[in-house]
Amino acid sequence: MPPLRLLVIDDEEDICDLIAEVAERRGLEAHAVSNAEAVPQALDEFTPDIIMLDLMMPGTDGVELLRLLATKAKDTRLCLISGSDSRVLNSARRLGGAHGLNVVAAMEKPLAVSALNGFFDSLSNAAQTPEDHAGAIASGQFTLYYQPIVDIATRRIKGVEALVRWQHPERGLLSPDEFLEKVVQDGLIQALTDFVVKTAVHQSSLWRRAGINLTIALNVTATTLLDLTLPDKISELCKAHDIPTDRLILEVTETEAMRDVTRTMDVLLRMRLRNIGVSIDDFGTGHSSLRELQRMPFSEMKIDKGFVTDMTSNRDCAVIVNSIVDLGHNLGLKVIAEGVENQRSWEMLREKGCDFAQGFFIARPMSAEALVVWRDTWEKANGDGLI
């Protein structure tokens, strides 16, 4: 297969050199331009598969360049780079999407070589075939990691979120960002979700037998929600493993939940009738109307980690987090803050009365075995007793 062709557009030449060097080491063919006027010609002559674009170029701005790309390189995969804060980057990402551009990533400066490597690796994933994923599911290369969720007021462990990982034979442990989109495109998300549900319920029963009583939250996509038999499948599985259904929580992102409100409502209601919890994930990034939100039978709300990680340095984010906590509570929901990375954000959330926290400050996602060890240590340090 010919190497992927990468066009770097950035006025800082040393950044161009860095990106090109890392890309070439990863087997890509790189070409860089450092002034905006040269972009149209580079698009015509180099015909890139991927473009990395700095949003701040002298003599033009990111918005103008996005417009140009929308006319000349609509299907090319695009990664946005910016020295501005993550909000600017997110707006640009949305704007790119609105122009019909295929924005696959966004990176903040200064660029870390590890982030670049991760990005280039994820591009070569595109070369993976559906058979690779199907084979990986069948041969047990997928595994679940678990990240603790802790009650902020009592420091007790509420439960865990199960996060899928791919133990790739050559490339090591891969995160969902590196394969999930492709699995969805390949139509294999159902098979992956089946694996996730079965593994989580089985794990839950193992922990339960060992006297460890935790809720397990699972992530499901909109496609999974279309499966109207899912509520029954899950409750039967719980029955077979002797797990009370209220130990299980399904997480659906706000964006996905609101895509087909009637359908989502149908499945969520049927989950709730079976006592399975449902959580609205990444809240704050989608477009729910308050009316829809109030009608949907969610039991929990998870504040998007973008707001939480930035709340200590960005007043706007702190205001948003506080408003979401109020909104959730007013709707009668428990609120979980994701992305709690330091003591300061923990304290701010505690003062605000947010119910639960999840994030690197407490623990990173880990294997089932590591979780048992972590739990002992946490309980020794914070008093015993589980919810």
Ligand code: C2E
């Ligand atoms: P999510 O459901 O919002 O999960 C939280 C993500 O935030 C996880 O990333 C977790 O590792 C990360 N995270 C947790 N605490 C912190 C923190 O303090 N700082 C930062 N920067 N990040 C933190 P992960 O495991 O890479 O998963 C990414 C996304 O992939 C998940 O976002 C979820 O939408 C999706 N996903 C994960 N597992 C599954 C799955 O089994 N099925 C489906 N359909 N989607 C999944």
Ligand code: MG
């Ligand atoms: Mg989640």
Ligand code: MG
């Ligand atoms: Mg989330």
